[in-house]
Amino acid sequence: METKFKPRLDHIKLDYKIWLADLNGMGILGDGKWRMLKLISEKGSLKAACDELGYTYRRTWGNIKKIEEFFGFPLLEKHRGGSEGGSMTLTEEGKLLVKAFDRFHSTADDVIQKGFREFIDEITGKQ
């Protein structure tokens, strides 16, 4: 089957976001914040993580505050001062959360990518 969609397919990509929200729809933890938590944990520093991802420190710090406000307990241990200026590391709860979201995100990603390929096949008539 020939369809008009074909000429455009090279210009399409798939994108998605998955996140946890409170009952008002306010975002709590999503792809961006999750990646940020992982990188902070890896680098041991909020500033270093922001520099790498190109986010502003100000904004990211606000996001972290939001998450912790929602849960009511810290996901990160913050250390100020010292010869290095300070550092951040994940708490046990933070580690658990990141790990669980990791697994969740990965299984969802598999299905979404596979589904996208089938979607393309379907609109091009490849079946």
Next chain:
Amino acid sequence: METKFKPRLDHIKLDYKIWLADLNGMGILGDGKWRMLKLISEKGSLKAACDELGYTYRRTWGNIKKIEEFFGFPLLEKHRGGSEGGSMTLTEEGKLLVKAFDRFHSTADDVIQKGFREFIDEITGKQ
């Protein structure tokens, strides 16, 4: 295993968006527009669909234009005038697109919902 997450779980819901974008990241077709296309098809009218979903006619019409501009051909047949004022129906290409996205979205949804339940179990230690 006891975790601090438990008291908060009733206040968390899952949310996600899946969409097609052009190579610049511009959104083409996502959950919202897809639902709108379905409803237009069902109602036979853009205005009726907007009223039901609470969207503004102005905005929705702009979205439709964007989609059609991207693909380069119409997804909707538009009829102006007449005793009913006018109507909209899906073209064959529109029907194909909606149907394919339907299937895609539905399989993705299954896995995402299942993954979310497992995610909750994991952070509450139910395993």
Next chain:
DNA sequence: TGCGGATATGCATCCGACGACATATCGCAA
């Protein structure tokens, strides 16, 4: 031939997110 209701489109304005800038605080090490 004028009315009604929906499609089609311009425009002014509003709003919230985000970036940019400024500043305070902390604690080790020289």
Next chain:
DNA sequence: TTGCGATATGTCGTCGGATGCATATCCGCA
């Protein structure tokens, strides 16, 4: 005790998208 570098926090301008309002156009029917 001073300097450094990172955490912590306030504020303000801006910029893109949403919202609301206004208007033009179309055509079957009474």
